[in-house]
Amino acid sequence: MTAPSFPPLMSGQAVDGNIDPFENACARAALGCDPGLVVYSLTKDQLRASIVFAPEVPLKDAVVMLPACGIGFQNALGALAPPEVSVHLAWDGGVLINGAWCGKLQIAASTGDPEIEPDWLVVGLEVPLLPVSDAPGATPDQTTLFEEGCAEVDPEQLLESWAKHTLVWINRWNDDGVEPLHEVWRGLAHNMGKAMEFDGRDGTFVGVDEHFGMLLRDGQSTQLLPLTMLLGADR
Numbered sequence: 001m002t003a004p005s006f007p008p009l010m011s012g013q014a015v016d017g018n019i020d021p022f023e024n025a026c027a028r029a030a031l032g033c034d035p036g037l038v039v040y041s042l043t044k045d046q047l048r049a050s051i052v053f054a055p056e057v058p059l060k061d062a063v064v065m066l067p068a069c070g071i072g073f074q075n076a077l078g079a080l081a082p083p084e085v086s087v088h089l090a091w092d093g094g095v096l097i098n099g100a101w102c103g104k105l106q107i108a109a110s111t112g113d114p115e116i117e118p119d120w121l122v123v124g125l126e127v128p129l130l131p132v133s134d135a136p137g138a139t140p141d142q143t144t145l146f147e148e149g150c151a152e153v154d155p156e157q158l159l160e161s162w163a164k165h166t167l168v169w170i171n172r173w174n175d176d177g178v179e180p181l182h183e184v185w186r187g188l189a190h191n192m193g194k195a196m197e198f199d200g201r202d203g204t205f206v207g208v209d210e211h212f213g214m215l216l217r218d219g220q221s222t223q224l225l226p227l228t229m230l231l232g233a234d235r
Helices: 021-030 065-080 155-176 179-188
Strands: 011-014 037-042 046-053 087-089 094-097 100-109 121-128 195-198 201-208 214-218 221-225
Touching: 021 037, 021 046, 021 100, 021 121, 037 155, 046 155, 065 087, 065 094, 065 100, 065 121, 065 155, 065 179, 087 179, 155 179, 179 201, 195 214, 201 221
Parallel strands: 011 037
Antiparallel strands: 037 046, 046 121, 087 094, 094 100, 100 121, 195 201, 201 214, 214 221
């Protein structure tokens, strides 16, 4: 297998399958690696990859990298998968394909203070490629790319495409601000407009604020759950 090819300003670092690319990327970022590093692991049953960023804005703005990476993945899979395959994004980083959970995105940063500019920020992606069980229907709410008609999608190409499309959205955010991301993400958001429970709080998911914080309406009041609360969370 040849090494994946990444766009300019990005570089790749493969790790062994028993190493968590997300934890590894966070460790490398803390030691001062260059931004744009993509730490990845491609095995026969799973794609795992993480991108290191060095945002020059406060953390409350920098966390937009999470939905940007989500949109990047949707664009990447959309370019490679059959047209009937649909991708939706949960606010907390969950990825759904054709209505079932199929991986996740997660985020970490050098600080948890929303007003401070982080030294580094890492977004990780995990996507299951093959079923872990031979029993069809054992986990009806969980799926894999293979089960959703994406057997012909090459994991290496998907990784390359994710990096490319994510970089496009990061550049769009730099040039045009957060509104283009808002517009696209709202069309992909899972459970928008529906009653839900998150982190012990109930309400109707009515949208997000300018920093992608979740707005949960309960009766006459609306709660704001900042996206920064997901930092370091393994959901």
